[in-house]
Amino acid sequence: MNLSFLGACKEVGRSGILVDTGTEKFVLDYGVKIGEKPTLYPKKVNVKLDGIFLSHAHLDHVGALPVLYKHDQKCKTYGIDITKQLTRMLLKDSLKIARSENQPLMFSEKDISIALKHFRSVDYKKTFNIGKTKIIFLDAGHIPGSAMILLENNGKRLLYTGDFNLSDTRFLKGANLEDLDNIDTVIIESTYSDREHPQRKKEELRFIDSINSTLANDGVAIVASFAIARAQEIMFILDDFDIKYPVYVDGMAEKATDIINRHPELQKEYNKLEKTMERLNIKYIEHASQRKKIIKKPCVVITTGGMLSGGPVVWYIKKLHDKIESSIFLTGFQIPNTEGDILLQTGRYIHENLELSVKMNINSYDFSAHASHSELLKTIKKINPYQVFCIHGDKTQKFADELRQNGFAAEAAELKNYELL
Numbered sequence: 001m002n003l004s005f006l007g008a009c010k011e012v013g014r015s016g017i018l019v020d021t022g023t024e025k026f027v028l029d030y031g032v033k034i035g036e037k038p039t040l041y042p043k044k045v046n047v048k049l050d051g052i053f054l055s056h057a058h059l060d061h062v063g064a065l066p067v068l069y070k071h072d073q074k075c076k077t078y079g080i081d082i083t084k085q086l087t088r089m090l091l092k093d094s095l096k097i098a099r100s101e102n103q104p105l106m107f108s109e110k111d112i113s114i115a116l117k118h119f120r121s122v123d124y125k126k127t128f129n130i131g132k133t134k135i136i137f138l139d140a141g142h143i144p145g146s147a148m149i150l151l152e153n154n155g156k157r158l159l160y161t162g163d164f165n166l167s168d169t170r171f172l173k174g175a176n177l178e179d180l181d182n183i184d185t186v187i188i189e190s191t192y193s194d195r196e197h198p199q200r201k202k203e204e205l206r207f208i209d210s211i212n213s214t215l216a217n218d219g220v221a222i223v224a225s226f227a228i229a230r231a232q233e234i235m236f237i238l239d240d241f242d243i244k245y246p247v248y249v250d251g252m253a254e255k256a257t258d259i260i261n262r263h264p265e266l267q268k269e270y271n272k273l274e275k276t277m278e279r280l281n282i283k284y285i286e287h288a289s290q291r292k293k294i295i296k297k298p299c300v301v302i303t304t305g306g307m308l309s310g311g312p313v314v315w316y317i318k319k320l321h322d323k324i325e326s327s328i329f330l331t332g333f334q335i336p337n338t339e340g341d342i343l344l345q346t347g348r349y350i351h352e353n354l355e356l357s358v359k360m361n362i363n364s365y366d367f368s369a370h371a372s373h374s375e376l377l378k379t380i381k382k383i384n385p386y387q388v389f390c391i392h393g394d395k396t397q398k399f400a401d402e403l404r405q406n407g408f409a410a411e412a413a414e415l416k417n418y419e420l421l
């Protein structure tokens, strides 16, 4: 078996791996790198593929999928069913953003529908075959539909973790390592390979304290959130702490929530999201004109984008940036150089032609859906593979060095070809 890394080497973004089993050729994920202008793409695929496997619907994993079909691939794309609907939503939104920012477009609306016509849904834990390769998707606990992908060919077993989380969140069950045995090679994400997460309970209390004090001061709490999994996790927290003020959802988080509600079986507790939303009496913002009205009174608005690089959150920051009683809450990993990252570093919001000094409270929380440093290490020790490739992180070299000290043949993957041991 041969591997060729097409992106996500010593960086987070543009995930893509070409696997040549000797009998078939596959691509694992094909995403983009956001935070860079123009958007960066993975290396081109110049061979005819037998299958494309999607670990989950985040743009850094699926954002370049239509490009493969534009370049005449005819094979099917496989993923958990919800990944198709979420991917369609994300790809359409990325086109909209590219157009509004006058960024070059690598694919069209039509290319998106051609790509998704080739999508075939697979179930967790159900083995299927393509040629001489056996494939199985296992729940990765990162977002609804996220999967680790295990390939077996000629007795060799290769595991691609995608993005994964070992810990349960309120919304999702963590990945289960028990299903992983006799693995020869692991390609592992390393987003948090140099950090631990703060204790979740403490982080939630800190979050709720700031929400409550914002509301008590007659302020508006803008919770900037990723549309998929994070926005819904925030709803669970607000519900559990019994927030009595109006809670609104704005932007792509609405559509993502609707898609997720159609797949109640993917939640840790069956259909908990719908019940939570009823209790919180969540209202969607259907028209931009509603926004002006709601921010006149204290309320919570859960809105996209999670890194402040687009979506309705931009409008709220424009309107509220000088209101000291209001707050902006960042609830996820901020990729370096994104608007959210720059706001945290400088207190300034810089977006397109806009540059604002932000007077509202800026709060940042780690509600991560990625394995922490100790969980990544635990994963490798438990699986005990012959060979490890570290990808999807800024510190993959450091993590690979640490794994080597622990006796594993590990390396920080580079944009090149590797023969498996």
Ligand SMILES: [Zn+2]
Binding pocket: 056, 058, 142, 163
């Ligand atoms: Zn992800």
Ligand SMILES: [Zn+2]
Binding pocket: 058, 060, 061, 163, 392
């Ligand atoms: Zn990712």
